[in-house]
Amino acid sequence: MWLLDDHGNFDRHEAIDTGREIPGETPPTALPNDEVITVRFGGYADGRGFSTGNRLRKMGFSGRLIAAGPLAPDQARHAFQSGFDAVLVEDDAAERQGERAWREAIKHSVGELYVSGIGSHGPERGIWRARHDH
């Protein structure tokens, strides 16, 4: 299993602490007291996990948040910007999609956004902030 973190490190690990796993489609209704939560996305085009990440951060979850499931490198920034710390990638996906594509995922993504959300771990500062916060 591979892990891409929000600093751009992409490494293979024999074992990864994924903590408590919750499905992307059901954001918890109460603040979990786990240190690590893994949100499993139901499908590549199923964006519910991003909102679940956002909800967890809104609730005040300050532990480690990992995105797992059939994601593509192009979605890494979406995960970080929705409050995730890392993306878990299966071996076969890393091989097919390319180690380099994952490692350079953030570099090749749109780096800057107009609005940076609460709890974002993305590379953006926020264009509105840059324009007005002198």
Next chain:
Amino acid sequence: MYQYDGYDQAFVAARAAEFREQVGRRLTGQLTEDEFKPLRLKNGLYLQLHAYMLRIAIPYGVLSSKQMRTLAHLAENYDRGYGHFTTRQNIQFNWTELRHVPDMLDLLAEAGMHAIQTSGNCIRNVTTDAFAGVAGDEEVDPRATCELLRQWSSAHPEFAFLPRKFKIAVIGANADRAAMKFHDIGLRAYPGENGLPRYDIWVGGGQGRTPRVAQLFEADVPFERLLPTLDAMLRVYNLHGRRDNKYKARIKILVAEMGLEAYRAEVYADMEGRDLSPFAEAAPEYERILAHFATLPLPEGEDVTISGDGAFGEWIDQNVTAHKVPGYAVVSVSLKARGAIPGDATGEEMRMIADLAERYSGGEIRVTHRQNLVLPSVRAADLEAVFEALVEAGLATGNIGLSSDIIACPGLDYCALATARSIPIAQALSERLRSREIRVRQEGRDASGPTLNISGCINACGHHHAANIGILGLNKAESESYQITLGGRADEGAAVGEILGPGFTAEEIPDVVERIIETWDAHRAEGESFAESYARLGKDVFKAAVYEEPVNVAA
């Protein structure tokens, strides 16, 4: 009009570079077609029947002459010499090659344009009134809100993989020239405090197989709460919208199944206790954007009344509208010449409009949701010269708002989802209706008539539900059959049309439509519009006229 600054420029360039890299990984097989599809769709690239189609955003329908020339260049170098303006203020190129698309995007980025989110299950190009900023009845210029929403929604990390597409329209006048209530979210802006608008937020409108007029979500929302509310509305939709059936995945179905009250409660619960600091700069940003639209570079002109005879008179009556500054006029350029394909323009025509706009309209052009173009600020004294130039280019058809001003989707000639053709139907109807309009006008009678929209399948991109006469192409027993709906409206009295009865063949359609119009003429009260007569008469009189005697179709 809005001008990109360095940030906007860098943003579209980064998006174009990202897409170039994605195309590269698709070509080497690192991305499967399943993985690539949502990525290319998010950038406006469809696989059609014959080729890739690239849909380019014309945010809120505003184009500069320079941008129009870029589109002309793309039409001539990457398509077959023309482009197709759509009902959502986009332009489509139907004959592109995948390997050329990154270059097209670079050219667009240089001109301050993009194809971001013109397709896919994300927040689409925000649309508005094509007369925004110049209409005499306007209370708030909706374009600043549109640009604010364009920026907020572009590359939004959380709302990029929604259950289904998401369309937003904004208007700022009582008259609805943007079919606002047929959008997932519709906003009506009103003047508020300190130059910031207030909004009525409407939700759950849409067309497709379950057409719905939007319901009022909340009235009179202050500016500060607009983005936090939209953010929560989208999040609840993202989490709860159906993903098991694409025909039930739009927000209109969620709102219908949950009930508006329950949906509202979920939205407010999501908003509760949220840190709103990401939106702290929304107000200064709105003001910054507004400044781009604020000054009409127009010295007040003399308030002259222009009238004329013949074709010029008709053009003045139909295509020229009052401007909010005296001495100026809003000129619509019809892309619905007799027998033409609605919304199509050649590169040459685009260039000619760009030149005219530069010379007579401050270098600005608008694209309307009825698939026409607008020169928004023409001096009344220049109208005749503009008309003559348009005559020379074959673009002077004086039929804006008449029945021959038909909306049609591409249908089976291009679209992979189509069940029937729509372009040839539109062309045949245009021939028939245009000759009727010319005849009626020559007789000194009123040539106005019902609005007429055509879709090539139930997805309703041709807005047939929202037309006074809607035509839907279906495939029945392996042949095309056209179903007619009556009484739909896209304006402030938004309504979904009712099905008239069994369908017709393509050949029968012109006769059937003419009969409907004649029946209306015969029963119409003085000055009544088709929609008003239909509301008063109901469908039976039309049904009788259409079905009692078979239509004769020349073999």
